Amino acid sequence: MAILIFILSLLLFVLTIGYHPDSATTINNLNITKISHEERYQHYLYFPRSERLLYREKAREMFQFGYDNYMKYAFPKDELDPIHCRGRGPDVERPENYNINDVLGEFSLTLIDSLDTLAVMGNVSEFQHAVKLVIDHVRFDRNSTIQVFEATIRYDTSIFDFLLIEIISTLKSDGCLTRRKQKS
Incomplete structure (x- = not known):
């Protein structure tokens, strides 16, 4: 029984991916609406x-x-x-x-x-x-x-990140990165 419920829940999840009740297009009689890929991410992508x-x-x-x-x-x-x-x-x-x-x-x-x-x-x-x-x-x-x-x-x-951060901060403090940018 638990497996059946899991499979049905998974199926419902898969069928509703990309759908949101606030959008304009109603799908079937379920009152589940589709939103575009762009709309989905624009709302959550940018924070003030x-x-x-x-x-x-x-x-x-x-x-x-x-x-x-x-x-x-x-x-x-x-x-x-x-x-x-x-x-x-x-x-x-x-x-x-x-x-x-x-x-x-x-x-x-x-x-x-x-x-x-x-x-x-x-x-x-x-x-x-x-x-x-x-x-x-x-x-x-x-x-x-x-x-x-x-x-x-x-x-x-x-350890790699730590070394990379140390190298970059050393180059910045020595002026190496600034000189390299000015030459470009």
């Missing part, structure tokens, strides 16, 4: 400046809340267990626990994952502090099996 600034500040607050609590309750573990409010690393007692052990490897994952966000948000002092913590505490010479995909998207991309 005041709204963008509001959401930017809310995103900053949410990130800061999560980061501060990770640093307070979980560092140097990989992540914060929100239910128990403590750090979580690999499940060494149960190596078969792949849900945890494929991702976590005692590398301070959340700290590394936060480097680029700290830099982009302009939190220079905490960014410098986090870089020092990574240098002082993170070691990749552990006997640990982790999933390559997870390691790549979380560790490697964060």
Whole structure:
């Protein structure tokens, strides 16, 4: 029975993609109306400046809340267990626990994952502090099996972004980017 309900719900969803009750063209007798691709995105694509600034500040607050609590309750573990409010690393007692052990490897994952966000948000002092913590505490010479995909998207991309941000800021402060623009 549950499968039948799921299939019917999925079918209804697929049939109504791209339809909205506020549009002009009524489809069949269902009073479901079609809106164009352009109309659908125009409404949600552009926010007034005041709204963008509001959401930017809310995103900053949410990130800061999560980061501060990770640093307070979980560092140097990989992540914060929100239910128990403590750090979580690999499940060494149960190596078969792949849900945890494929991702976590005692590398301070959340700290590394936060480097680029700290830099982009302009939190220079905490960014410098986090870089020092990574240098002082993170070691990749552990006997640990982790999933390559997870390691790549979380560790490697964060470190790459961090290095890219550092290179760009160094070039800007040295005037290299300004000189290059002036020559063009």
